[in-house]
Amino acid sequence: MSAAPLTARAASLVSCPCCHLLCHERKSAAASRCPRCGEVLHSRKPDSVARTWALTLAALVFYLPANLLPVTTVTSLGKTQSDTILSGVIYFITSGLWPIALVIFVASVFVPLLKLTILIFLLVTVQRRSAWRRRDRARLYRITETIGRWSMVDIFVVTLLVALVQLGALANIEARAGAVFFGAVVVLTMLAAMSFDPRLIWEHDEEIFDERGAAPGP
Amino acid sequence: MRHSHLIACHECDLLHRMVAVPAGAAVRCRRCDALLRHPKVNSLERTLALAVAGLVLILLANTFPFLDFEIQGRVQRTLLVSGILELYRQGMHSLALLVMFTTIVAPLAHLLGLLYVLLPLVAGLRLPGRFQVFRLMRRFQPWSMMEVFMLGVLVTIVKLAKMAQIVPGPAVYCFMALILVLAACTATLDPHQVWERWEGHCP
Numbered sequence: 001m002s003a004a005p006l007t008a009r010a011a012s013l014v015s016c017p018c019c020h021l022l023c024h025e026r027k028s029a030a031a032s033r034c035p036r037c038g039e040v041l042h043s044r045k046p047d048s049v050a051r052t053w054a055l056t057l058a059a060l061v062f063y064l065p066a067n068l069l070p071v072t073t074v075t076s077l078g079k080t081q082s083d084t085i086l087s088g089v090i091y092f093i094t095s096g097l098w099p100i101a102l103v104i105f106v107a108s109v110f111v112p113l114l115k116l117t118i119l120i121f122l123l124v125t126v127q128r129r130s131a132w133r134r135r136d137r138a139r140l141y142r143i144t145e146t147i148g149r150w151s152m153v154d155i156f157v158v159t160l161l162v163a164l165v166q167l168g169a170l171a172n173i174e175a176r177a178g179a180v181f182f183g184a185v186v187v188l189t190m191l192a193a194m195s196f197d198p199r200l201i202w203e204h205d206e207e208i209f210d211e212r213g214a215a216p217g218p
Numbered sequence: 219m220r221h222s223h224l225i226a227c228h229e230c231d232l233l234h235r236m237v238a239v240p241a242g243a244a245v246r247c248r249r250c251d252a253l254l255r256h257p258k259v260n261s262l263e264r265t266l267a268l269a270v271a272g273l274v275l276i277l278l279a280n281t282f283p284f285l286d287f288e289i290q291g292r293v294q295r296t297l298l299v300s301g302i303l304e305l306y307r308q309g310m311h312s313l314a315l316l317v318m319f320t321t322i323v324a325p326l327a328h329l330l331g332l333l334y335v336l337l338p339l340v341a342g343l344r345l346p347g348r349f350q351v352f353r354l355m356r357r358f359q360p361w362s363m364m365e366v367f368m369l370g371v372l373v374t375i376v377k378l379a380k381m382a383q384i385v386p387g388p389a390v391y392c393f394m395a396l397i398l399v400l401a402a403c404t405a406t407l408d409p410h411q412v413w414e415r416w417e418g419h420c421p
Contacts, residue, residue, distance in 0.1 A: 164296055165294075
């Protein structure tokens with residue numbers, strides 16, 4: 001195969017986004033639906049680049065208050081102490097609980113930042129119609145989709161702390177605004193990854209690719 | 219018009235001609251390496267059995283005591299929902315809703331959706347709205363975060379271990395089993411088999 005590889009779009013076909021049935025593309029104004037599962041058919045996710053940019057930038061904005069504002073406030077015997085995500089990590093390091101510090105740091109600080117970086121990188125390369133290492137970029141997208149959920153760990157820790165430590169004057173833990181922003185970052189990055197269309201990576205692909213692939217092909 | 223002998227890769231749109239795939243084998247896109255088909259042995263029956271087990275476990279995990287917190291003779295008993303209620307009481311409504319959605323609503327919807335789709339399919343019945351239910355279920359799935367919640371439980375236990383004693387209740391064990399069952403549900407279900415069976419039922 002020397003010319004552009006044959007895609008569904010080039011053949012005027014649409015793969016159903018839900019059940020993957022291959023349907024004929026209709027050029028009518030009304031949205032056509034999949035004859036098998038009833039999902040609205042799109043050859044590409046609608047406004048993928050614009051939506052992903054919007055959600056990514058929104059997440060980036062929320063990332064700051066999520067890390068700067070306190071996530072919890074502990075009241076113990078009249079003393080109050082506010083904790084941010086990073087101060088929680090530092091607490092674990094000073095207590096000698098390295099593995100837990102690492103879990104929280106990776107899930108809450110590193111993963112959201114990594115996800116935002118990857119999404120911006122994918123958006124920029126797609127907009128530049130880059131042909132650079134498409135297969136690896138496709139893999140990068142798959143990684144982004146899977147790791148995002150693990151950032152929720154800190155939200156769940158706050159939920160559990162708030163439920164357990166309700167001992168009146170002895171000790172009390174309350175959730176703070178930082179946790180809300182942090183939850184928003186996780187939700188926004190997940191939505192951003194969902195609205196990105198990996199098919200855009202492969203547009204304008206004129207390379208000759210390996211014919212010895214394991215999959216049965218044309 | 220349908221092209222059942224052709225499929226397009228859902229990640230890069232490349233067309234492939236489909237051949238019969240034996241159960242247990244995986245078919246990947248030859249351009250982008252995305253997983254296209256991965257048929258499994260007795261996929262629908264196994265997933266149905268796991269979904270029934272999951273429904274029992276999710277009910278137990280939500281009704282039995284989850285964690286007990288003991289400090290100087292005082293015991294704070296909590297359920298799985300306690301944290302959500304407490305967040306709501308503190309005015310963190312959006313956060314409470316997010317946690318409720320990811321730890322109760324989405325997993326429950328996942329299991330109920332599986333039962334609604336698979337039970338009639340295995341019994342040879344046709345229920346109304348099965349297409350919408352299955353479609354919605356697939357869309358809810360990324361938001362079901364039980365395994366992430368489990369990691370949160372472990373971190374919390376370590377964090378509070380110095381301060382007081384934490385006694386895990388029966389719900390914790392149900393919860394751990396539930397995570398395995400939910401993961402197994404996702405691993406055994408071959409959604410294409412569901413669509414293809416329905417197609418056979420209603421030409």
